[in-house]
Amino acid sequence: MKKETPNVNNKPGSEEKEALAATGTKSHIDRREFIKTAATGALALTIVPRHVLGGTGYIAPSDKLTLAYVGCGTQGMREILPLLAVPSIQIVAVCDPNQYAVGYRDWSKYGIRDEVRKAIGKPDWNPGGDNTVVGGRENGKNIVDTFYSNNRGVDNFKACTAYADYRELLEKEKDLDAVKIITPDHLHGLFAIAALKRNKHVLMQKPVSNRLLEGKAVIELARQKSNIVTHLIPWDSNGKMDQVMEWINSGKIGKLKEVHNWTNRPVWPQFPTLPTETVAVPDGLNWDLWLGPEADRTYSPEYTNMFFRGWYDFGGGSMADMGHYSLWTVFNALQLTSPEIIEPNLSHFVTMNDVTPNSVRNNFSFPMASTVRFKYPANGDRPPVDLCWYDGGMRPPLPDELRDINEELPAEGFMFVGEKGKILAGFYVQNPRLFSKKKKEVKADIPGGQAYGHDKMINALQLFADSCKAGKQYPGSFIEAEALTEAVNLYAASLRSGHLLKYDATSRQITNVPDANKYLTRDYRTGWDPKTI
CATH class of the missing domain: 3.30.360 (Dihydrodipicolinate Reductase; domain 2)
Incomplete structure (x- = not known):
């Protein structure tokens, strides 16, 4: 499979809404310290830094956590938006076996589409395909590139790449820092294992796996990788006992x-x-x-x-x-x-x-x-x-x-x-x-x-980024989810x-x-x- 740079043809729509410029927690991260504390040299520079810094709170592209977003279904498209708004994370690749926004279903016919329009600042944006529910790697790439172009134009970032095969992504994106996995359940365990073997930090939706022994293998590997951060997203929404x-x-x-x-x-x-x-x-x-x-x-x-x-x-x-x-x-x-x-x-x-x-x-x-x-x-x-x-x-x-x-x-x-x-x-x-x-x-x-609103999600994602850069695990790891x-x-x-x-x-x-x-x-x-x- 070859990586793709698809082009979405957005047709004008009847709705016009004010664009939302999403922002996140501002912080400067020393990437050299991150690389020094990481398990191997695999967590390397993937984005060329620009020569002139961009003001208070600016994070140079070379200091961002580079992340591959794996799973561009409806929930994946819903959760990619707050991730884009975290300044210290850069999505450099998306992956999904489905290319186009065809055949997707959701709780709201146009809900995700309207969220995307606000986030990327294009009130006439449409997903193409069935032209209703958002989904597929082509939408994922287009959303990432459009958001960064509108909100981080001074960063001189490379365009996001798109893959159908997760195995190809890991083979070619060797300088990747982390992955987020939000696929159907049967792929969670395998994809987490593949990432951990390559010393990538892993942010994942539930469950760890849909087979017990596979889940145990994920957790055992996470124990071995003491400098690699794992985090299961439901922890961020847990109650208190x-x-x-x-x-x-x-x-x-x-x-x-x-x-x-x-x-x-x-x-x-x-x-x-x-x-x-x-x-x-x-x-x-x-x-x-x-x-x-x-x-x-x-x-x-x-x-x-x-x-x-x-x-x-x-x-x-x-x-x-x-x-x-x-x-x-x-x-x-x-x-x-x-x-x-x-x-x-x-x-x-x-x-x-x-x-x-x-x-x-x-x-x-x-x-x-x-x-x-x-x-x-x-x-x-x-x-x-x-x-x-x-x-x-x-x-x-x-x-x-x-x-x-x-x-x-x-x-x-x-x-x-x-x-x-x-x-x-x-x-x-x-x-x-x-x-x-x-x-x-x-x-x-x-x-x-x-109560998992936009701001709370951004704060949780910023915590993940900070923990990865420090090479230090924080609450909500795969290990804690073993029972x-x-x-x-x-x-x-x-x-x-x-x-x-x-x-x-x-x-x-x-x-x-x-x-x-x-x-x-x-x-x-x-x-x-x-x-x-």
Whole structure:
């Protein structure tokens, strides 16, 4: 595959909005110190500095963190905008197997397009392709180059390059400092491994991987690379467990027995049967590269874009999607490590075979609704505890404490159950409410962690850049997400097998249903083995 310099033909539109000049935290970084503290000489100069400095807070191109942006789908295009606004980061390459803005879906038909128009200062910008939802590497390159031209014209930067194949990107962009990975779930682990092997810092959306053993390999490699920064983005949106833990540790609810966490996801279509309709591969999409390590199959739009998360091969399900935001802070506070038992309950699908009902045996897509109970052993002073996850609109039984005051459980939330009482909270552990048998309800006004606005994203990205330049890890690393990575992948394996699983953390094996161990890894296609990528 050759790198590309595509050209987007933007047609005038009817909307005219004032351009937004995005700005970020101003800071000067000594790049020589960064290179000295990096693991190898691979983190080298990639942009020619201009000869005259540009005023207060100016960061020379040679001092910027050079970054490749991997994944130009809808969420990728949404998250590239605040990244562009960080002065100390320079996006030098984008990568996606899809070239054009064709076939994308999003929560809002023109939402991302309008955000792009404001950010790059072109009120008539259009994505081309279907001319609705933004996506594809051609859009990614055009957005990057247009933003930098309008906002950093004095930098004398090189044009952003575009790649279809991530492996080619890493081969040719040898002076790259970091990558951001925001692809479908099945590519996360492999792409992170490939970057870490080449001593690139890695910023990644959840999950670490959608296979347990692959995720473990990522985390082990991150441990070995002590000077390389890894960061899983959901950490920036986590809530706080301080008030909940104060109530638990002071005995307000007695000994903690259960933690319940529920979501209204999936809020995307999930399919109980495999696609059967023959559909041509869209122009510009390299289907083989999109599949990556997974087995070859006929293209279907029902596998891609917004839909990938519902398939075991390509996604991680609702827990991988949302559990990283809600549960990470809970795992840390309660010191949850590895579950011993994983107990699934899931919906099923029935078709008609002529005049006879036929229950579909589905081990290819996540159910529309499920509950999964994880049994965690005692850890130090904390007794054994059950963690119960619910999705698809399922919720725990309504507690008496809410029934007595004529309330119902919200669509998403938390409940901590002890021997003497309960704590209810929002999905991000915000605004906890204590119900104790000995006292009236106590409320705590604690904001949630998901207020992830533009300025907050810029601050989080600036922290990543500063940490990379210092060669020093900061909170939210892949290593810190190990227990949660284990949980979300065992959640998928239990649902896929349809059986209660007993898990041995030392051997990383399911002991009671040996056949289910195949769901902890994958059969890698030639060219995609994590040992050689």
